[in-house]
Amino acid sequence: MINILLSVFIIVSVVLIFSLIYLLRKYKSLKKTFRKNKTALRAIIKTINSVRYGNLYERVNEESFAIFPNLAQSVNSMIESIVDREDMIKEYQNDLNKKIDALKEVEQLKEDFVATLTHDLKVPILAEKNMLNFLLDNRFGELNEKQKEALLYLKNSNKELVELVEIILETYKVNETKIDLHKESVDINRLVEETTEEMKPISDTDSISINYWSEFFEKVQVDEFYIKRVLKNLILNAISFSNPSSKVDVALCNDDKKIYIKITNYGKSIKKEEIKHVFDKYYTTAKKFRKVGTGLGLYLSNRIVKAHKGRIFIESAPGENEYTTFIVEIKR
DSSP states (O other): HHHHHHHHHHHHHHHHHHHHHHHHHHHHHHHHHHHHHHHHHHHHHHHHHHHHOOOTTTOSSSTTOSHHHHHHHHHHHHHHHHHHHHHHHHHHHHHHHHHHHHHHHHHHHHHHHHHHHHHHHHHHHHHHHHHHHHHHHHTOOOOOOOHHOOOOOOOHHHHHHHHHHHHHHHHHHHHSSSSOOEEEEEEHHHHHHHHHHHHHHHHHHTTTTEEEEESSSOOEEHHHHHHHHHHHHHHHHHHHTTTTTTTTEEEEOOOSEEEEEEEOOOSSSOHHHHHHTTTTTTTTTTTSSSSSHHHHHHHHHHHHHHHHHHHEEEEEOOOOOOEEEEEEEEEO
16 A cells, blocks of 8 residues: 555656656746747837838848748838838828929019019109199190190199009019018108198099098107108008999007007908908909009008018908998007
């Protein structure tokens, strides 16, 4: 009996010893495999992070990656796809930049042509103006009333044409360079009143009266030349969109911090959804180009007032007594 028990004990002990040896070897093998897997995963993570920070030349070594061959191939394929897309994007960007440069060149050629053309137009227009003044001054003989009336009409048309050419030229200059203001202390009431009077010959052509009133008589720091251009543009715009035989109201008022120049016409009002586009350079949906130059004049005026740290805003009301008011707001 003892011999049997001893034999069983020996057999069990041998089995246990071999089992422990097998488990120990298996543990070492698993530990080695785990280390390889850990190293492999670290290599993949390192490659992915390199790609993440812009290194698209990094790749996983597939030959030394027998453990996860499919994963290594997938990561490398993903990087290749990113590289291909990156190349495509660069190609698209290059094409786009070439097209943008071409468009800029065309735009520059167009603006240079317009500037040259308007400059060349201005010379004969001014010559015509001088000749009309000579005729009206009876330099070439006495004129009868009908002749004077016809010449005055031509003079007014000439003045409007001069304004248009100046708007185009000044818009071109503003596009080319930043507006260089030369501010000085200006009697703004005098400036608005003088400009209003200068625009009356143009409004008289359509039997439109211009009325002016002021409640502000102090001086403000502005560039007189540019603010006068703004006033001319806005009054010309008001005349252009006034109903025949109506009026344009020009008013100068103020509060504690700002002055307001209000120019109102009583023609067709501007739709609410179109007001935000009125100062766009080439916006035409609102039909604001009924007279050529009106749109450019508004664009130019807005640029000038912004350069003065001010703004132009619009109030327009439809209905039986519809009107549109452009309000120039400038700091005192």
